[in-house]
Amino acid sequence: MNKSRYPTTQAIRFLRAHQAVFKAHEYAYIPHGGTAQSAAALGVDEHAVIKTIVLQNELKQGLIVLMHGDKQISVRQLARDLNMKHLEPAPPEQANKWTGFLVGGTSPFGIKTPLPIYAEAGIFDLPEIYINGGKRGLLVAISPDVLYILKPTKVQVAID
Helix, strand or coil: CCHHHCCCCHHHHHHHHCCCCCEEEECCCCCCCHHHHHHHHHCCCHHHEEEEEEEEECCCCEEEEEEECCCEECHHHHHHHCCCCCEEECCHHHHHHHHCCCCCCCCCCCCCCCCCEEEEHHHHHCCCEEEEEEECCEEEEECHHHHHHHCCEEECCEEC
16 A cells, blocks of 8 residues: 555554555545545445444543444443443543544544443444544545454444
């Protein structure tokens, strides 16, 4: 891959270090555009665009959930499944501190602080997924099997 065609982020370095096969896709980032905007920009199904969500529990401990772009996380179900009292989105400053990425550019690859990673089970049924490459406006296309590098725990907490 030609390094000069897209930014070399910590996530890209991580993927390269693990010899993961990926293809980088840049697009015009629009604040609050979410996965619908990035899917439209790349001409792909929003279901295949995977969100990286940083949550925290009642003890202010962080975790990451990977979820289909067109679905939401049932935080109540996830908290029950993990025997936690409460889960909520981590404040942007805390998410940035844990991951080293800005909100809108958060990748599960190459995070600064090791956090448990949970992935919606249906993600692994897709032939290809698009996930943040560590910068706003940068997605990487990968096989879902690449996610196994992260040693995720599969969960079923998607809601429409």
